[in-house]
Amino acid sequence: MKKIILNLILFALVFSLGAGAAIWFTRHHGSDHHGYNHSESYDHDDDHYKMGDGKGHGMGDGGGHGGGHDEVNMPGLNGKDTTPDEVNDLKTLFQNHEGITRDVVLLPNGIKTITEAADETLRDAIVNHVSMMITRLEDGQNPEVMIQSPTLDELFAVYQDIETTIEMTEMGVAVVQTSANPEAVRLLQTHAAEVSDMAARGMEAVHERMMRSGDGGHHQKKHSS
Numbered sequence: 001m002k003k004i005i006l007n008l009i010l011f012a013l014v015f016s017l018g019a020g021a022a023i024w025f026t027r028h029h030g031s032d033h034h035g036y037n038h039s040e041s042y043d044h045d046d047d048h049y050k051m052g053d054g055k056g057h058g059m060g061d062g063g064g065h066g067g068g069h070d071e072v073n074m075p076g077l078n079g080k081d082t083t084p085d086e087v088n089d090l091k092t093l094f095q096n097h098e099g100i101t102r103d104v105v106l107l108p109n110g111i112k113t114i115t116e117a118a119d120e121t122l123r124d125a126i127v128n129h130v131s132m133m134i135t136r137l138e139d140g141q142n143p144e145v146m147i148q149s150p151t152l153d154e155l156f157a158v159y160q161d162i163e164t165t166i167e168m169t170e171m172g173v174a175v176v177q178t179s180a181n182p183e184a185v186r187l188l189q190t191h192a193a194e195v196s197d198m199a200a201r202g203m204e205a206v207h208e209r210m211m212r213s214g215d216g217g218h219h220q221k222k223h224s225s
Contacts, residue, residue, distance in 0.1 A: 116172030
């Protein structure tokens with residue numbers, strides 16, 4: 001009977017609060033206490049676009065797709081082997097996403113991204129996160145963060161085909177990633193757009209992608225295997 005009641009609550013959460021709330025409920029009240037996964041959208045003008053400031057999509061007001069889930073602890077930011085510092089940096093990025101600016105240039109063989117913030121704490125989180133992810137990619141060490149997108153998993157599958165350079169800017173970090181593999185180039189450009197969408201809209205972008213793709217259990221299977 002308890003299992004039936006939990007399933008009914010989970011069913012209601014999916015339709016009333018979105019996949020993020022349902023996944024959080026499953027992690028804390030269901031029989032499976034492993035993870036799940038997600039990330040983003042793609043819209044550019046020619047080969048260059050700039051991201052807006054994402055205003056109107058605050059994460060703490062309970063509005064939109066953000067209402068009803070744990071915005072304080074953010075359990076979905078944990079991964080297979082993520083450290084507390086990595087998770088805290090991700091929390092800072094999502095909770096303060098409106099302060100992030102991104103400029104993405106699509107190159108014939110990859111991307112150039114500039115990610116910056118005026119706030120020093122937010123800027124440090126950006127630099128730490130970017131540096132960590134580049135190191136992980138170069139080592140082929142997929143963090144399998146619960147809410148990361150499938151695109152990122154695919155990038156880790158071709159990590160040996162990607163060349164990356166990183167340079168500090170006055171307000172953040174610039175990254176150039178290129179590849180001779182057309183599939184790797186496509187994934188790099190897709191993921192760059194996904195990250196820009198998350199920076200602009202925060203967790204709302206994550207929830208929208210989860211509902212659209214239905215991949216809420218993406219890393220749950222991996223973590224439980």
